[in-house]
Amino acid sequence: MKKIISSMLILCTSLSLLAGCGKRETPSETEVPPAAEDTSGRETEVEINVETESGEIPTLVVANWKGYGADEEFGAPRFEELYNCKVEFVYFNSVEELYTMLQTGGIGNIDVALPSTVYTQTFRESGMLEPVDTSKVPCYGDLMEAYLNLPEATGEGGEVYALPWTWGTTSLGYNPEAVTEEVTTWDILYGDAHKGKIAFFDDYVTALMTSAIHTGQNPSDPDNLDLQVIKEDLLALKENVCTYWASYDDYLNPYTSGEVVIGNMWAGTATQLKNSGTPCNYIYPVEGTVGYVDMWCIIKDTDCYDLACKWLDFMCGEEFQYNFATVEGNAHNTVNNKVYEKLTDEQKAAVWALEIPSKVYMQPVLTPEQQNDWLEVWNEVKAN
Structure with a gap:
């Protein structure tokens, strides 16, 4: 089903380079990056967020399927522009492989990951996830109610452990x-x-x-x-x-x-x-x-919690979700109500969502x- 051994070797190498919330030096002058092209029909505000006082910028380690939206040009590169940070990917071929990664050194090294609903439950029950502070995710109120508060992603006290990304x-x-x-x-x-x-x-x-x-x-x-x-x-x-x-x-x-x-x-x-x-x-x-519903979650013991919340907000927010739902050749269903209202019937049909x-x-x-x-x-x- 998967090449766990080779993947784990790759992971170990990656994690040795990305221990914790990895850092790289900030240039002597910080320039406001130009806004990426956004066809969502709204104005885009560029936000610069240097998280450390030592002149370093944080690295967010993201576990995802390769080629699945987040590593598109309108994904991680745009997030790096907005928040003056670096995104490093750890790729997996199945969610079982991701689970093995987390069990064997990923916790404390990987910051955010993308399981589906049933695996979100497994990760939550295994103590691998941090609750999401939705007050730090401004787009939370724009997400489709049908995919919020799913039992797999909800703690016994009502805590939110993951946000829907696509269905x-x-x-x-x-x-x-x-x-x-x-x-x-x-x-x-x-x-x-x-x-x-x-x-x-x-x-x-x-x-x-x-x-x-x-x-x-x-x-x-x-x-x-x-x-x-x-x-x-x-x-x-x-x-x-x-x-x-x-x-x-x-x-x-x-x-x-x-x-x-x-x-x-x-x-x-x-x-x-x-x-x-x-x-x-x-x-x-x-x-x-x-x-299915694929969901972004924050991994236990991350050193980049606030930046991880910004990642969830960006991934589920209007700008990314519109591009994700309309990108030529690889569009996906949106979970954002504002985006869905903007889609044409032709765009919905492209992701098999018209029927x-x-x-x-x-x-x-x-x-x-x-x-x-x-x-x-x-x-x-x-x-x-």
């Missing part, structure tokens, strides 16, 4: 030049027509949810799932799968080469493929589809026992 689905995508029949159901992955040319997401939560949907169960009700039926269903699917993917590149490369013609994929992957000129259709099967799926199952809150049971099923399927 989407992991649904069914295919190459219409190779898959010429009508596609309406998950059943198409189980037949012989495309055997050996199917890709499937190597994520135990998404895998079990998708199988639960296919077998007529409700994945949002984990207390009443028949895991044996799900395991048998996933084993049947495995006979047709040629690759389990964990990142954009894992999917894009075999898809564009023709090795893969159909499978479950992120909506963002479908957007990238379509906008690059590669034929791709993305549909919501009649049985239902899996939804709202009728059956979306969000990742459920799992007990530690359920998390272990689900992961055990998935590992047994892959090892069989």
Whole structure:
């Protein structure tokens, strides 16, 4: 599923260079940077914030998927301009890999990270997160209520542990030049027509949810799932799968080469493929589809707490969210109400948000026992 060993070597090297809230010297004269181009339709105020008194500027260490918005030109480089700081990225290929990073030296070195909802719960319950002081996040009141105060990101006393950044689905995508029949159901992955040319997401939560949907169960009700039926269903699917993917590149490369013609994929992957000129259709099967919310959180023992709050505010704020929702070739759904009101129908269609799926199952809150049971099923399927 992932290259943990090599990734951990990279991480250890990175962390040795970025211990704590790393610093670099400030130039002798601080110049106000020019405002980056902003097409959101509002005036942009440039803010300079030198956080130390010693003439040094802080480094914020950010854990994220490579190529996932934050490292775009309108992302980290713009944040560095606004707050006179440096952003360093630590990339991971799966959230399980991120969890391992945090367990093996990341806490106290990584400042902010981007898990999805169910993993946010795992990180919170493991004591890996700092509560977010929403008074230090001015855009908090602009965020869509549907994605605020999710139980996975909320402490027992009502503390906020993560902010929503983007939402989407992991649904069914295919190459219409190779898959010429009508596609309406998950059943198409189980037949012989495309055997050996199917890709499937190597994520135990998404895998079990998708199988639960296919077998007529409700994945949002984990207390009443028949895991044996799900395991048998996933084993049947495995006979047709040629690759389990964990990142954009894992999917894009075999898809564009023709090795893969159909499978479950992120909506963002479908957007990238379509906008690059590669034929791709993305549909919501009649049985239902899996939804997710990716969330920014602040890692325990950060030395850059205030700067981390500014990062959350920038990532979820109007300027970045508009660019993120409209960037050519790699747009994503916004969680910011002000931005959504500005989007045209064409822009919404570009992120598969014009048609709202009728059956979306969000990742459920799992007990530690359920998390272990689900992961055990998935590992047994892959090892069989």
